[in-house]
Amino acid sequence: MSSTASIASTAEGLPIVSQPSDRLKKDVTRHFKERVIESILFLAAFVSVFTTAAIVYILITESWVFFQHVPFSDFLFDTQWTPLFDDAHYGIMVLLSGTLTSSAVALLVAIPLGTIIAIYLSEFAPFVVREVAKPFLELLGGVPTIIYGYFALVFLTPLLQHFLPELPGFNLLSAGIVMGIMIIPYVASLSEDAMRAVPMALREGSYAMGATRLQTALRVVMPAATSGIASAYILGISRAVGETMILAVAAGMQPNLTFNPTEPGATITSFIVQVALGDLPHGSIGYQTIFAAGLTLMLMTLVFNLLGYYMRKRFREVY
Amino acid sequence: MIGAHKRWDFMFGVLGILALMIGVLTFTALFADMAIKGFSRIDANFFLSFPSRRAADAGILSAWVGSTLVMFVTAFAAVPVGVAAGVYLEEYAPKNWVTDIIEINITNLAGVPSIIYGLLALGLFVYTFGLGQSILSAGLTLALLILPIVIVATREAIRAIPQIIREGAYACGATTWQVVRDHIVPYSSAGILTGVIIGMARAIGETAPIITIGALTFIAFLPSAPFTGEPAAGLFDWLFAPFTVMPIQMFNWTSRPEAAFLNNAAAAGFVLVLMTLIMNGMAIWLRYRLRKNIKW
Incomplete structure (x- = not known):
């Protein structure tokens, strides 16, 4: 924009001075x-x-x-968890046993099935199957956990009672199985991403040696994708440990020091829900227990996250 | 020997389909079970009645109104903050330790169990800030919970924009903010929207953090609308009202011993699953459209 005003004439002969526009002037602010x-x-x-x-x-x-x-040693080593009774005991071990048992059941379901689905989708499935299955898995992962809890209590427990007549109405087994099904999409989809990231040249090399698809998948692709698969498993574990509503609905909330999944039990998370539903006053010792339980849970997931980070670094293959 | 390996191959293919079928079957069983048990309960009255001691009269009015209001607060808090954070990390952030800390934190927060957010909200929003066990507390809690999802979706959408778009704008003398406002955010909006919908679908089904902050399970009234009631409620009074949400209402019915309430739970669950399915389906469809219509 020129800084001198240009002078023009209209039809009437009057000079018009057009002002230079300040649209592109330097804006000081x-x-x-x-x-x-x-x-x-x-x-x-x-x-x-x-x-x-x-x-x-x-x-x-x-x-x-x-x-x-509460002395720290009681918290770690007491074998009873009765913070809401007059004779209060605060042994976190009881809640930990529930958390570990239900998570173990969930992982026994989720890790094999999730891995098989991942291998199938990444190495075997035709394009159409993969395009349909991936969004479907995503939908499955989007179902609210309270729904899975209802499903475990109302559908799966009666079904399991056909095979195990002794099974009580609330149990860690059915909650754990449903939790495992809930985790499958996370494990499958992350493992599949890791396997798909393995360069095609590795597969082609393997096929050129005469290997079948399964041999290639198990001996070439999976080892190459170890770091991604491991972090998918770790994510599954921290999901299982932190899962709340399935256990609150279907596992009962009685603290129970047991590693037997066919018994009812309370976990760290379902205990927090139980206290929050009650009417304990803020500041009472019973109330403070949920923060101690929460801290334990947080530390557990932190350990798993760090482990996942370490695994990713340790087993990362660079192509 | 080759034949044996080929058989293994085939068997694994079958195994893969079977494993997928377990997912499909579970989902079908879950959906069918709730549809069959809940179907008799789903009618206009179910949506227009408050919870009641008699199972046949009980409805989800206070629950769906509460869910809607909480979601409104969540979106209002999570979308601006999440998009701003995503934009900052992609377009502004220098490569230094502060940025590293922010990135590590976002990754870690995505893995924190939702009930921990409930404890955070209980200590921070309910008692330290004195917001009470209100719609506002719940909305903010869920906003923190879905923030990592919104941030990650924003960053992925922005990363898909080719560098030449930015260079073109900078070459015309645009500032960073002008590039962001006029190019980056508009072009990534569909991707951001996908992430927001997935986040909201997650938030609407979250039960544990809201129970932890102490939402009541039996609410037989609605928060008063602005400028109504005696004395007249202010414009934002509903933010501080006690409330319940869909998943909590369902949890309440599930934990009752009477079988009649289980049918109510099935009906509420059916509505809830339908809502999350529609939201997730919308997000998947949006992403599919996006992948097909890439313009650059």
Whole structure:
């Protein structure tokens, strides 16, 4: 834009001075506005750090109140969990046994089935099957867990009672199986992604040696995708450990120190739900137990996450 | 020997289909069971009645209204923050340790069990901020829960935009914010929307964190609409009202011993599954459309 005004004439002969437009003038606040916007966006991104910090802060300060009343050794080694009774015991082992038993059942279902589905979809399935199955698995993973809990209680438990007449109405077995089915989509879809990322040249090399599809899948593709498959398993484990509603609905909520899945039991998560549903006053020791239980759960998932991180680093193959 | 290996191959193919079928069968059984048991209960009255002590009169009015309001708060909080965070990480963030910390945190938060978010909300929103056991607390809790999903979807959508678009805009003298506002966000909006819908579908079915903050299970009233009631409610009073949501209502009915309430639970579950299926289906369809209509 020229800075000198150009002079033109209209039909009437009057001179019109057209002003230079300031549309492209230097905006003095332009740099400042950019900085402000960038800080706002940074704050939005920093919400995640704030959330983590808040979780750690809340869990530790509230558990601190709990551990002032309950010795740490009782928490770890007591074999009873009766925080709501007059004769209160706080042995987290009882809840841990429920969590571990139900997770073990879930993983026994989810890991073999999830892996088979992943291998099938990545190495065997025709294009059409894969295009239909992947969204379907995603839908299955999107079903609310309370629905799975209802399904375990109303459908699967009576079904299992046909084969195991002794099975009580609430049990860890049926909750664990349904939990496993819930986890299949996560395991299958992440493992499949890992296998698909293995370069085609490796498969072609294997086929050129005369290997069948199954041999290629098990001996070439899976070892090459170990890091991704391992982190899919770890994600499955932390899902199982943190799952709440299926267990709250179908496993009963009686604390029970057992590793027998055909018994009812309480887990860390279902205990938290049980206390939250009751009317314990805030600040009472019974109430503080849920934060101590939550801290235990958080530490467990943290260990699994770190393990997953380590596995990814340790077994990563670079092509 | 070759024949034996080929047989193994074939058997594994069958095994794969069987494993997939277990998923399909479970899903069908679940859906059919709820449809059959709940069908007799689903009529207009079921949607227009409050929960009741008599199973035949009970409905889900307070539950679906509560769910809708909570989802509104969640979307209002999670979408701006999530998109802003995604944009920051893709378009602004320098490569330094602060960015690394943010990224590690987002990955970790995606793996934190939902009930932990409930404990966070109980300590932070309910008691520290004094928001009470309200719609606002629940909405914000679920917003934190789905934030990683929205951020990851935003980042993936932005990453799919080719670099030449940015370079073209910068070459015309645009600032970073102008590039983001006029190009990056509009072009990635479909991808972002997909992530938001998946996040909301997750949030609408979440039960544990909302139970943990202490939502009541028996609510036989609605939060008063703005400017109604005696004394007249303010514009935002509903945010602080006690509430219940669909999954909690279903949990309440599931945990009752009477069989009649189980049918109510089936009906509520059917409505809930249908809602999440529609939302997830929409997201999958959107993504499919997106993949077909890529313009660059």
